[in-house]
Amino acid sequence: MKKILITGATGQLGSELSVLSSNYPQYEWVFADRTKATLNNLELLQSQIEEIKPDYIFNCGAYTAVDKAESEKDLAFVINQYAVALIAKYTAENNAKLIHISTDYVFDGSSSIALNEEAETNPINIYGESKLAGEKACLKENPESIIIRTSWVYSKFGNNFVKTMQRLMQEREEINVVNDQIGSPTYAADLAQAMIDIVQSSKWISGIYNYSNEGEISWYEFALSIKELGNYNCKVGAISSLSYPTPAKRPNFSLLDKTKIKSNYHLHIPTYKESLKKMFV
Template identity: 80%
Template structure:
């Protein structure tokens, strides 16, 4: 029985993989939170990997506090770069399959058409820089690994935009949401299923893949969809990013092109609204 190690077990993606795991008893699943896999302690991480001896690693753990990363650069790079480098070395040396999760924040947002896997990277914040460094290290140390870039992840677990909007729309009469950042959300349950489909497939084609739900929307339009599907009465207004300054800059356009993952792995990529509805059921 092949052993799958999932890092970041308590995160959105790790939690959705945990829900999914009961349907795939052909794998032995190990869900590792910070106590089992220390991505911020490289010496300990090395020992933990040698102890667990996985056959497959889903590296979902990451430093994801985008604004905080601006002042916690060293910690962000330790988790998103150096730990990934170590995991990639381990997986290459021990012939372990690795799927590493990355982000649309490796792009600068200057494109006006959907970004494919070959598009030029140019992160505009520390989080994006650390994730790009992790991608580069991952492919350098283990050319047989798979990297999946995703965007705007949400689920019924953890903290995310959908949950924040639900809370605010019930608490307030009016809210403002930025309308000039364009991309597509990702329901973590859909991405989790895609990852399982990849490891169950007879294909293993290494490299970078994009995965998010279908659709090209702004955060404002995403908020309107949440309002509509939940039947909230709150008034939602669109504002520019300049009216809502944050410590870290965000890409204005980071829509991902999903052709490659659909063609090679034939995975399902539902429309964003369909998946949002599914989460609310």
């Protein structure tokens, strides 16, 4: 029986994989939270992975506090680069396979067309820098890895934009949301299924892939969809990023082109609205 190790098991993606895992009893699933896969302690992490002896690793764990990373650069790089290098090296040396999760924040947001996997990277914040460094370390240590860049992840689990909007729209009469950052949301359950589909597939085609739900929207438009599905009375206003300054800059445009993952793995990717509805069921 093949063993799949999931790091970051209590995060949004790890939690969705946990839900789906019961549909795939042919695998032994090891869900490792920070105590079982300690990404900020490389020596400990090495011994933990060696003890588990996985055939596949889904590296869903990451330092994801985008604004905090501006003041915690060292920690962000330990988790997002050095731990990734260690995991990739293990898989290369032990004939295991790695799916590593990355982000649209490796881009600077200056594009006006959907970004494919060959698009030039140029991160504009520490989080994006650390994730890009992780991608490079991953492919250097194990060129046979699969890296999936994703964007605007949300889920019934953890903290995310959708849950924040649901709460605020019930608490307040009016909220403002930025309307000049364009991309597409990713329902973590869809991404989790795509990862399993890749493992289930008869082929392993290494390299970088993009995955998000279909559609091109702003955060403001995403908030309007949440309002509509939740039937909330809250008034939603549109503001520019300049009116909502944050410690870390965000890319203004990071829509991902999914052609490669759809053609290589014949995946059906739902529209963002189809998947958002599942949050309200």
